[in-house]
Ligand SMILES: *[C@@H]1O[C@H](CO)[C@@H](O)[C@H](O)[C@H]1NC(C)=O
Ligand SMILES: *[C@@H]1O[C@H](CO)[C@@H](O)[C@H](O)[C@H]1NC(C)=O
Ligand SMILES: *[C@@H]1O[C@H](CO)[C@@H](O)[C@H](O)[C@H]1NC(C)=O
Ligand SMILES: *[C@@H]1O[C@H](CO)[C@@H](O)[C@H](O)[C@H]1NC(C)=O
Ligand SMILES: *[C@@H]1O[C@H](CO)[C@@H](O)[C@H](O)[C@H]1NC(C)=O
């Protein structure tokens with residue numbers, strides 16, 4: 213094991229510079245020359261790293277925990293290998309801060325994050341198993357506070373009829389539907405619990421089904437497909453104008469593959485899989501807004517093992533041919549949740565997407581990165597942000613597709629922390645909470661169980677509501693954020709130029725405009741989208 217050490221003094225102190233905003237930039241390309249570090253926040257000495265290791269005092273500041281993001285440029289003497297950055301903290305423990313695939317001949321950027329809850333000296337070091345690492349400049353940024361989803365906001369300008377400056381017109385603006393897809397997964401229980409439907413439909417604009425579209429669900433026995441339940445769910449959500457993320461065409465794990473598939477000879481596995489893709493994707497053409505194609509393929513490889521290394525690339529191609537309109541997702545756990553899982557570090561995800569796209573005909577597939585977000589331990593928001601930054605450089609939008617946090621008294625607070633971080637991140641396009649409710653998943657037995665490390669059989673990890681459809685703390689968090697991330701009940705009066713201006717979240721709105729000089733109030737429905745300058749709304753009477 214080869215390691216480079218550098219010292220880092222961590223203090224929990226007072227930061228003096230003006231509130232600097234966090235730098236979301238990162239790079240996933242391996243570059244001939246490292247980029248100049250861009251750091252808008254934090255206090256960094258010796259950023260060029262060439263006058264020794266002095267001056268690396270960080271005056272980071274936070275109320276409870278200071279959060280840092282570390283950026284380093286690395287190059288290997290030869291070959292290609294995963295390099296990890298570790299922080300050795302005062303008690304002697306090593307914490308992994310981030311990992312990257314580094315290569316010889318070019319510089320790779322490692323961006324990682326860590327939280328400091330104590331003062332003292334810590335050492336940062338980089339290690340890989342065999343090779344010498346060259347390290348270049350580092351930049352360090354200090355987090356200030358959460359952005360409040362500013363990417364999701366836009367100024368709107370409301371004016372009356374063109375050329376007529378009506379001062380003192382009353383304006384009321386209300387959001388009908390938010391732009392940002394915030395959803396929750398569902399189970400078939402949604403079909404026959406009216407109270408569950410009434411709880412669900414006003415809250416969420418998108419869903420995915422826990423299991424009901426999975427292959428083992430729709431084709432338990434060979435050639436005996438049964439779509440009764442998913443069909444009914446699709447029709448329910450369509451009726452209620454709730455979008456559906458298709459989950460999942462295939463699943464790379466052998467453990468969840470039906471026995472009858474497992475025992476087929478390879479050629480027939482291929483036939484069965486192709487038939488499955490055709491059956492599912494054509495059935496829900498126009499009904500779903502996206503598909504997970506090969507769930508958890510970075511962790512598992514059932515189809516590659518049976519059919520050869522390009523199996524999934526080919527399945528992506530078939531799915532796209534059947535439904536060219538919608539994005540195809542990869543869907544993985546642990547990337548955000550667990551930095552020690554080397555199978556799903558950002559470079560691995562990027563490598564996987566390159567592999568899929570390098571299959572002839574796949575070059576232009578529209579893809580999305582689905583990060584499940586099953587936080588079975590305390591979320592590390594700094595790690596999460598650094599990971600989103602790095603993946604964000606691919607320009608492939610990301611979703612949190614199956615978000616839940618660990619059961620127990622801190623579950624709701626952790627859910628809130630992760631949701632805020634995701635919503636604020638410019639590269640995150642949507643969030644789906646993994647809170648699919650069923651009567652036996654959130655009953656008293658489940659809710660009273662205090663052994664949080666072992667999930668009782670049949671219980672859900674995260675319950676937003678109890679068996680009587682009453683909100684639990686996690687449900688309250690979701691409600692709070694839904695309300696915070698929309699703009700409702702804005703009232704105002706036009707000024708001397710006949711204009712009223714306000715900053716609103718993106719989405720669909722209704723406006724009511726009234727003035728003594730117009731016969732009756734004017735109502736209008738409009739979409740506020742992101743664009744240059746304020747959104748101009750003309751309310752003609
Ligand atoms: C993530 O945060 C936790 C809690 O603050 C901390 O114990 C851990 O070391 C952090 N991990 C990394 C990689 O920084
Ligand atoms: C299909 O599934 C539904 C719902 O589980 C069930 O009621 C029905 O009997 C099934 N149909 C067949 C032919 O098995
Ligand atoms: C599949 O199941 C076996 C036996 O229960 C287990 O050892 C293995 O870890 C599982 N594999 C995955 C990928 O979950
Ligand atoms: C997989 O696809 C790549 C790229 O087209 C090709 O070079 C390779 O031969 C394929 N491998 C197999 C086993 O088909
Ligand atoms: C609650 O649900 C669990 C898991 O499904 C089940 O084992 C238990 O019997 C249920 N308890 C009651 C009181 O219904």
Ligand SMILES: *[C@@H]1O[C@H](CO)[C@@H](O)[C@H](O)[C@H]1NC(C)=O
Nearest residue numbers: 386695696698699700701702
């Ligand atoms: C907006 O106004 C309506 C009707 O007056 C009220 O029911 C609702 O609670 C208000 N919403 C917010 C977020 O204030």
Ligand SMILES: *[C@@H]1O[C@H](CO)[C@@H](O)[C@H](O)[C@H]1NC(C)=O
Nearest residue numbers: 381382383726727728729733
């Ligand atoms: C505008 O609002 C004010 C205050 O709510 C109200 O007194 C007035 O009648 C309203 N004017 C019109 C034209 O609706």
Ligand SMILES: *[C@@H]1O[C@H](CO)[C@@H](O)[C@H](O)[C@H]1NC(C)=O
Nearest residue numbers: 719720721736737738739740
């Ligand atoms: C707003 O945008 C949504 C989604 O694109 C669309 O369905 C809706 O019809 C639009 N509303 C208006 C008033 O244009």
